[in-house]
Amino acid sequence: MITYADIEAAADRLEGVAHRTPVMTSRQFNERTQSQVFFKCENFQRIGAFKFRGAYNALSQLSPEKKQKGVVTYSSGNHAQAVALSGKLLEIPTTIVMPRDAPEVKIAATRGYGAEIILYDRAEAIREKVALKLCQERGSTLIPPYNHPHVIAGQGTTAKELIEEVGNLDLLLVCCGGGGLLSGCAIATKTLLPHCRVIGVEPETGDDGTRSFHSKTLQRIENPNTIADGARTPSLGSLTFPIILEYVDDMVTVSDRALLETMFFLWERLKIVVEPTGALAATALFERIVRSPGKRIGVTISGGNIELKKLVAFLDRPISS
């Protein structure tokens, strides 16, 4: 069981290591949504996403022997860089299992933090198995991207910081992939502000979490087709799902089109670079899928790692209809 005390302990470990990210506001966003919105900007977190919180909290708690034998994870995204940087800071060897077709820039960035990269062929192998085999061979510890109590507690510090800074909130909207950020933030929020509603937001085509939440049975969607690459996770985890059922009030979905429009609004008006997955929570409000006029609403901006080349591809799509 993960409690608020675990999140407080995580906050102590992250003190002076993770950034206390800024909270931003936008008159235009408030006018459009008829509410008072506080954006918790994890795109300004180290490695450009909230993932650093959970990874560092997990790695820093390993025993000296386990630290020496290193950690392994599988990710082609922000968790890979989060583990690699945490390993560098804590002097723990890190090995990241990545698909051979992962973007060169992400492979280079992860290697840049000193991680060993093991490439695998998507058609021939399953990443979890490659990672587990490595752990067995080397005695290393697996740090999964979301289904780990220390990862969840670390991500929960995001909501803790936001509430400490802005005080009361009526609603918190959280981006949801595997549910690490959502479950951690829900525990923190329901402890600090029991009356604040918590809603998770997923992409429409990857709505496994929303369907799991409403049916109370874990649903899977393999490799959903969405621009929100951080939310292409096949399902919630065995740890995150029960927490979400207990602490989260609702789950909703947004379309890729709506996601892009909101992302571009955040870029053009707030002047911040947000990746598609990072705009999920904001989109639910911006597109009026969730309405809370007159309320104080927290919105997680979960990350800002996007290649500008990809942006061009997005802009070429028809997004205005």
Next chain:
Amino acid sequence: MITYADIEAAADRLEGVAHRTPVMTSRQFNERTQSQVFFKCENFQRIGAFKFRGAYNALSQLSPEKKQKGVVTYSSGNHAQAVALSGKLLEIPTTIVMPRDAPEVKIAATRGYGAEIILYDRAEAIREKVALKLCQERGSTLIPPYNHPHVIAGQGTTAKELIEEVGNLDLLLVCCGGGGLLSGCAIATKTLLPHCRVIGVEPETGDDGTRSFHSKTLQRIENPNTIADGARTPSLGSLTFPIILEYVDDMVTVSDRALLETMFFLWERLKIVVEPTGALAATALFERIVRSPGKRIGVTISGGNIELKKLVAFLDRPISS
């Protein structure tokens, strides 16, 4: 003569009205430039650029009678929105002279602040003349974009705030178009930190200011071809030029290619949206046109107003060679 006392008085007028914009840092930018860089992020200023400081400082000092008769300016860029918003806040009628082919989004944004827009045909009229005629007809006051003592004093608060926040600097790099920001910042810097060097940065094809500085004679370039649209001003002003000669240590230029590369680095790594003109100062350092290893360097990020559609056009150009 404009003195630091004018900048202090401007700061008092702007208190609680303009944003005290954040100062950002980047480990990667520091590593690349082997220095300690402090970015003063005016892309987060109201209307998305430093221009609000000068416009508000000028409009707020008008007599009640002049306020009633309104103000006029000519601009298709950030100064237009700065004047329009200042007028709205101070309840002063504003009229903006804009070319008929100005981007629809800028016309709409300026109108959104309640300004009256007068469109003119670039081929048939000169904007200064259209604006002056309006002033004569209506008894309105002209607020030019940079060549005005109150505008210059307002822009100088940018450097004042930066130095108050970070303390000593060895060098300050400032984006330069008509020289309003540069001259104001130079006065503030040389008062607060007499030993700090101040360098202005222009686009290569619009190097009128650099040539004016070195030849000590005002040079003009009509409508230079550069992506730095805020620096397409034909020349420094009769007020800004003497201040720059007196207080600025050097002027340098950067190519459009270098500007784009730096702009994209700021987007991808700092996660902030910067317009091309806003990246001028950073580019001089990033591309090693100015080198100051081991030094503490202030860099103005002057604005962040860019249409994403334009970005696509930039990305389609070959910028990596």
